[in-house]
Amino acid sequence: MKITAIHSKHGGSTRAIATMLLNEIKKQEPGTEADEFTVAGFPSCAGCFTCFAKGEEHCPHYEQVHPVISSIERADVVILDSPTYCMGISGSMQSFLEHLGYRWLLHRPHPAMTSKIGVAISTTGGVGAKGVTKSLGKNFWGWGAAKSYRLAFSVMATNWNDITEEKKLEILRRTEIIARKTVKKAGKAKRGLSKRVTFFMMKRMMKKLDTLPDWFALDKTWWRRYGWIKE
Ligand SMILES: Cc1cc2nc3c(=O)[nH]c(=O)nc-3n(C[C@H](O)[C@H](O)[C@H](O)COP(=O)(O)O)c2cc1C
Numbered sequence: 001m002k003i004t005a006i007h008s009k010h011g012g013s014t015r016a017i018a019t020m021l022l023n024e025i026k027k028q029e030p031g032t033e034a035d036e037f038t039v040a041g042f043p044s045c046a047g048c049f050t051c052f053a054k055g056e057e058h059c060p061h062y063e064q065v066h067p068v069i070s071s072i073e074r075a076d077v078v079i080l081d082s083p084t085y086c087m088g089i090s091g092s093m094q095s096f097l098e099h100l101g102y103r104w105l106l107h108r109p110h111p112a113m114t115s116k117i118g119v120a121i122s123t124t125g126g127v128g129a130k131g132v133t134k135s136l137g138k139n140f141w142g143w144g145a146a147k148s149y150r151l152a153f154s155v156m157a158t159n160w161n162d163i164t165e166e167k168k169l170e171i172l173r174r175t176e177i178i179a180r181k182t183v184k185k186a187g188k189a190k191r192g193l194s195k196r197v198t199f200f201m202m203k204r205m206m207k208k209l210d211t212l213p214d215w216f217a218l219d220k221t222w223w224r225r226y227g228w229i230k231e
Helices: 013-028 062-074 091-098 111-115 129-143 165-185 193-207 214-225
Strands: 002-007 033-038 077-081 117-124 147-154
Touching: 002 013, 002 062, 013 033, 013 077, 013 117, 013 147, 013 165, 033 062, 077 091, 077 129, 117 129, 117 165, 129 147, 147 165, 193 214
Parallel strands: 002 033, 002 077, 077 117, 117 147
Antiparallel strands: none
């Protein structure tokens, strides 16, 4: 199994849980390979629309974001971890995710996404982690991933060492369950009915692309290339 793990920062409680999940998956599925990236310090999306209109290779941050995106495309499982900051996704993760706007369903979803599994992880001092994993999960949905799981924990701590042993046991127990589900489904996951219906609706929309602005032209070519729409 191939995993791409994208961390918000170099340390912290949330990343510690992502590492716990990776270790658990490797224990259950020896031979698992993981590519790990840390997006702290990545530049913010410039909002220039270049990826949509001219192609992602023209993104001003292509050199930095492309290795991560191509790893996602090769992986069976993608892990995104973000601490809860101001009730939302960390700025560094959000900055990275915006670079994948062109990979959302209405634009140029990667065909390999149809069998991928996403795992969204967040910790919070008190509240907000469920909202963060839900927002991360929306990205998996937008990319067209087959399935996603969420791990959200309220830890009441500013670092991993200060988390109580009781809480750490709960984290380990829930992480083991998600690892088991991930190992069972990796490479075999299929989109459920609601995702297939969404894709069908996207197809209908893409057929009307001639009525949409010019910057959709690349998207339409993409949909034709994969035979999702005819001429
Ligand atoms: C800038 C910042 C914003 C935060 N916002 C919240 C918040 O909105 N709600 C909350 O309960 N905890 C909040 N916290 C606490 C963190 O969510 C919590 O300590 C989390 O476990 C940190 O994860 P990390 O160690 O992976 O960075 C915030 C912490 C920081 C540094």
